[in-house]
Each structure stands twice: as structure tokens, then as C-alpha cells.
Amino acid sequence: MASIDFSAEIPQLRSTLSSIEQVTDIDALDAKIADLEKQASAQDLWDDVDNAQKVSSALSHAQSERRRISELDSRIEDLEVMVQLAAEEDDADTLEEAENELVSIHKTLDELEVRTLLSGEYDERDAVITIRAGAGGVDAADFAEMLMRMYLRWAERHGYATKVMDTSHAEEAGLKSVTFEVSAPFAYGTLSVEGGTHRLVRISPFDNQGRRQTSFAAVEVIPLIESTDSIEIPENDLKVDVFRSSGPGGQSVNTTDSAVRMTHLPTGTVVSMQDEKSQIQNRAAALRVMQSRLLLLKKAEEAAERKELAGDVKASWGDQMRSYVLNPYQMVKDLRTDYQEGNPSSVFDGEIDEFIDAGIRWRAEQGKSDS
Template sequence: MAAVDFSELIKDLDTTLTSIEKVLDLPKMQAEIDELQEQVGAPDLWDDQTNAQRVTGRLSVLQAEVERVEGLRARLDDVEVLVELSQEEGDPDSLAEAESEIRRLRALVESLEVRTLLSGEYDEREAIVTIRSGAGGDDATDFAEMLQRMYTRWAERHKYGIEIYDTSWAEGAGIKSSTFAIRAPYAYGTLSVESGTHRLVRISPFDNQGRRQTSFAAVEVVPVLEQTDEIDIPEEEIRVDVYRSSGPGGQSVNTTDSAVRLTHIPTGTVVSCQNEKSQLQNKASAMVILRAKLLALKKAEERAELDELRGDVQASWGDQMRNYVLNPYQLVKDLRTEYETGNTQAVLDGEIDEFIEAGIRWRRESQTA
């Protein structure tokens, strides 16, 4: 077995971490932290709750980011000292411990490096995710619900907040569509690489002859907007429809017309919300989604740009970006990055970080090619 070149491993990690520190600009981040801490200390901060939440939220994010980087730097310094002492004393157990720590550090540094690739205009925003069933009947609506569970489980694993805006249940199994928000910094930049058509191949639980079926679902990701974002929607361009909220199987769960559907007449964009108890609350939430989707359209001056932002999701043959094969073998494969795994159940349980990181790197390479 070849001897481990600890000095080379540590040097590589140090080079990567130094690059990350420069990209993140830690002194600038610390200066912003100091400024935000002064604002938090102001006695009138909570007079404006919206601004207070923005300030405290931004402060928490920056502090966590700085602590994360500084923590990795401290651990790298410690492992370097451990290696030096272990080599001087000829302690193989301590060297094995150092090797394990270096492996852990490499994984953490590589994950942080992916974050530095998120430099788009809206990458640091929270995300609004819409999943729609495509071709495939009951299998497709069931697959759409499987994807919804996959993304919510992913968010739960990372302790990210989730807010369901609207779910349209299918008459048979699963859902026709679902729109929900992931409440976390950089959720949009992270999940935007998930936009596109997803394809499932399995033995259909809805086919009494047990035949293998293929179904599709579309995933669309847009950023949550702030009040300062420029997107004006004249009232006369919006049609408002109200209806009663419904649950699985079409059973009424509300005795008033509280659910709201907004249609932007010029573009035909339609959004719905039935999560809140009142019509006014649902309308406000629907406007959040509509503004986000219209900004995506506004920013896409050419069709190619629109396809990139919204994923050009048709949910049919020929345009899928990821395959989930459960029969005759087990494999989830991203057709853009070629990343794949045979642990399909883990993926459907929300373990998709490797796919996301590969997608972010692929996108950056495509942009710089």
C-alpha cells in the first residue's frame, strides 16, 4: 500500500479553501455583520417587522457562513499539527485519525466550493418550486407526488423551512401539480439545476397486468422576489377567480370560497393558492408566486434564455434531464452530468445533494465553455 502524502493532501485543501475565502470575501462579510449588528441593537428595529426579519435573517446567514469557513480553516490547521506530531513520534494510530479527518474536510470543502459557484443575480434567494405531472396517467400523477416528497424530505434533512402554496390532487393517485416554497438562503441557486423533465420507469402499481410503464413530471424553480425587485403588474392584466379549497379525492375541506386562482392575461400565466384560511391571504400568496414567474419571463428576452431559467419543461419523451429506473434494474441517472447511483430509494427519500452539486458544476462549466 502506497504511503499517504499528507503534505500534498493538506496543500491541496489549503489552496482550495484559500480560493473560497477570497471568493466569499470574508472581510467584507464581517463588515456587513458589524453593520447589521448595529441595526439589530436599535430600539426601533421591530417597528418595521418586514425590515427587522430581513435584517435578522441576513445577519444569521452571514454569521453562519463566516463560522463555517473559519471552522474549516481551524480544523485544517489542527490536522496539519496532528500530522507533524504523529510523524515525529511515529504514531500510526494518530496518522490514521488524521487521514480520516482529511477525508471529512475534503468533502466539506468541496461542498462549500459549490456554494461559491452560485453567483447568479437571484441565486441567494429562497425558491418557489412547482411540480406538474406529465405524460403517463396515474403513474405520472403518482410520480409527481413522489418528487414532491423527495424535495420536501431534502429540505427537512437540511432543516430548511417549507411552505405549501397549492396542491391540485389527481382523481386517481398522486397530484396533478404542487407549488411550494423552500425557505433557505441560496435555495433558488441550489435547486434551479433541478428544473426540467424527470422520467420514471417502473412496474406500474396501477396496471393489473403488472407491465412496466414510463411516466413524466416537470419541475420548475423560480426565485422568491423582494419588494425592491422591479416587476409591475397592472390590476387590469390580472383575472381573479375564487373557489373552494379541496383535499385528496376532491373532498371539500373548506366551506367558503377562499382558494384563489390568478391569471396574467397577457402571458397566460396561471397560479393558484389554497393553503391559507382567508381569500385575502391566498391572494397575497398567489401574487408572490405570480410576480416570481413573471420576472422569470421578463428576464428571458430570447427563448434559449427562457429554457435555461424555467427548464423548458414539457414533461414528455425526448427532453428529460434525469431518469429514475426502478425496473428492470435500479438506477437514477442525470443525463446532463452523467452522475448516477443505484440507491434509488435513498434518492427518493431526499438524498439528492450529489445530483445538485454535479448540476451546479455542470452549469458553471457550460456557462464558461
């Protein structure tokens, strides 16, 4: 096997890191960290718990991003020293260690490079994901639940906080729909490429004749709005219904009418919330998600970019963006990027970073070709 040309690889690593530093704007990042540190040291910080948590989280993420770049610079220097030592002492073990480190640095640089492609207006925001069962009956409802677990496992692998906001269980198995929040830096920009129709092909566990079944689920990803966003909704434009929260099979899990269904009458947009303990909390959560959806709708109408921002997801034939095939062969393939994996089990267990990265790069290329 041909040996690695470190004399070419190391300068390339430095060039890539330099490009990332320019796009990231290190000076601006350092200024942001200094400002957040000043806010975090204020004596009255925890008088407003929500704001304190937001500041602490933002500081932690900014410091982490800065640290990753600084550590990469050090790792490239250490790699160069390692290669020199291996050459001087003709040490095969050190050379192998250097080769492994080169692969690791490339991977980390790739991850940071993808992050630099997230420059949309709302990319830095937390994400709200809604999954709806589409065509395919009970298999589609089961598929919707499988996708929910996939995204929650992905978030868990990365240490991201999640919160299930609303769940509508199907009668036999699975979910009619579910809405949950992912709190992480650039959660919306990262996960927005997952929006669209997902297709599952398998031997149905619900068919007593063991026939192959195709089912669909729609994934919608929207950014969570912040208090600074200007979306005012007149009370007369909202219809609010209250009902009792329920679990699988319609079993009541609440003895009071605490769940909320909010309808925006001019657009027909509907949001349901039943996760919180009280009607007031559910109403506030529903209003926040409603504002997020209407904000996107407003921006889409202004820029004629509705499909790009939220998408018109039909969850049926001819509209799918990714296929999960469990029979007659095993494969998950993204139909936009052509990226595929041969182990659906690992994908459903949350190993979807490669799909997401490929999607972000594909979207960036689409943007270039459209400009």
C-alpha cells in the same frame, strides 16, 4: 495500500480555502454581518415582524457561512499538528484519525466551492418549486408526489424551512401539481439545476397486470421576488377567480371561497393558491408568485435566456434530464452530468446533494463553453 502524502495534501487544502475566501470576499461578508447585527440590535426591530424575521435569518446564515470558513482554517492547522504527532510517535491510530479528518475537510471544501459557483442575479433568493404530472396517467401523478416528498425531505435534512403553497390532487392517486417554497440561503441557485423533466421507470403499482410503466413529471424552479423588485402588474391584466379549497378526491376542506386562481391575461400565466386561511392571504401569495414568474419572463425576453432561467419543460419523451429506474434494475442517472446512484430509495428520501452539486458544476462549465 499507499499512504497519504500529507506534505502535498495540506498545502492543497490551504490553496483551495484561499480561493474560496477570495471568491466569497471575506471583507464584504464581515461588513454584511456588521450591518445586519446593527439592524438586529435596533429597538424597533420587531415592530415589523416580517422584516425582523428576514434580518434575523440573514444574520444567522451569514454568521454560519463565516464560521464555516474560520473553522476550516482551524481544522487544517489542527490536521497538520495531528500528522506531525503521528509521525513523531509512530502512532497508527492518530494517523488514521488524520486520514479521516482529511477526507472530511475535503468534503466540506467541496461543498463551499460549489457555493462559490452560485453567482447568478437571483441565486441568493428563496426558491418556489412547482411540480406537474406529465405523460403517464396515474403513475405520473404518483411520481409527482414522490418528487415533492424528495425535495421536502432534502430541505428537512438541511434544516431548511418549507411551505406548501398550492396542491392539486389527482383523482386516483398522487398529484396533478404542487407548488411549495424553500426558504434557505441560495435556495434558488442551488435548486435551479433541478428544473426540467424527470422520468420514472418501474413496475406500475396501479397496473393489475404488473407491467412496466414509464411516466414523467416536470419540475419548475423560480426565485421568490422581494419587495424591492420592480414588477408592477396593472389590475386590468389580472383575472382573479375564487373557489373553495379542496383535498384529495375533491373533498372540501374549506367552507368559504378562500382559494384563489390568478391569470395574467397578456401571457396566460396562471397561479393558484389555497394554503392560506383567507382569500386576502391567498391573493397576496398568488400575486407574489405571479410577480416572480413574470420577473423571470421579463429578464428572459431581455436576454434571450428563457430556457436557462425557467425552461420550456414538456414532461415527455425526448426532454428528460434525469431518469429514475426501479425496474429492470435500480439506478438514478442525471443525463446532463452522467452522475448516477444505485440506490433510488435513498434518492427519493432526499439524498440528492451529489446530483445538485454535479448539476451546479456542469452548469458552470456550460457557461464557460458558451462564453
